[in-house]
Amino acid sequence: MTTGVKMQHASAPLRRAGTGLALERGEVATACRDLYRRGWMPGTAGNVSVRTGEGIVISASGRAKGTMSRQDTVVVALDDGRPLHGESERPSAETSIHLAVYREVPEAGAVVHAHAPYATTVASGPGAAGQVAFDDWELAKGLGVPDPSRVAVPVFANRSDVPRIAGDLVAHLRAAPGPAVPALLISRHGVTTWGRDLTEATNRLECVEMLCRLVLLAGGTAAHEQEDVL
Numbered sequence: 001m002t003t004g005v006k007m008q009h010a011s012a013p014l015r016r017a018g019t020g021l022a023l024e025r026g027e028v029a030t031a032c033r034d035l036y037r038r039g040w041m042p043g044t045a046g047n048v049s050v051r052t053g054e055g056i057v058i059s060a061s062g063r064a065k066g067t068m069s070r071q072d073t074v075v076v077a078l079d080d081g082r083p084l085h086g087e088s089e090r091p092s093a094e095t096s097i098h099l100a101v102y103r104e105v106p107e108a109g110a111v112v113h114a115h116a117p118y119a120t121t122v123a124s125g126p127g128a129a130g131q132v133a134f135d136d137w138e139l140a141k142g143l144g145v146p147d148p149s150r151v152a153v154p155v156f157a158n159r160s161d162v163p164r165i166a167g168d169l170v171a172h173l174r175a176a177p178g179p180a181v182p183a184l185l186i187s188r189h190g191v192t193t194w195g196r197d198l199t200e201a202t203n204r205l206e207c208v209e210m211l212c213r214l215v216l217l218a219g220g221t222a223a224h225e226q227e228d229v230l
């Protein structure tokens, strides 16, 4: 009797090559669509990745973030960013920044990069040379740093040679005493955050964006002098 269902041979792989990591690919696509809806990934801007056992899953380059699907992702190696599953999609142009985070921060499980307007504005202002300080803002506790009363987010120059931005980030992370603030700003470009998973990385992105909004509403100066009242 035939049932119409083919039994898989015991030694055959359970999943066809290229169809694995469906969950992680779906998470990356969903995060992109969510951030698009918030207005933080306009058009094709922004990129998202998660760490996997074999490397990272990252959004493909140049995809409209409002209509991302699992197919719009690429699995690349952690050491050199080479695609691991023979996929034809190009990984994000900013893959080198994601890889720098994963290599330098072992606990990072997800990285989110967006062109969120307030963060991008603060990163591009005259007071944002090298870093933006968010001192004594309650919301900075959302970044999970040991001393949220003194938070300085580094600001890097935007460069067409993206691996140079990644190099600047690596130098910063290696020089930072203690655990790094899980965020960076790129002047006239955007904001990148990371966390143990996509929920944490996205929460931190929300915190940085709102901190920048508050700073602008408060008069545009990120750091201010005040007695420690926290």
Ligand SMILES: CSCCC(=O)C(=O)COP(=O)(O)O
Pocket (backbone or CB within 6 Å): 043, 044, 045, 046, 047, 059, 060, 061, 062, 063, 091, 092, 093, 094, 113
């Ligand atoms: C239209 S945004 C220019 C590229 C960029 O900054 C970005 O975040 C998206 O690049 P990707 O290669 O990840 O699509």
Ligand SMILES: [Zn+2]
Pocket (backbone or CB within 6 Å): 045, 046, 094, 113, 114, 115, 189, 190
């Ligand atoms: Zn970008």
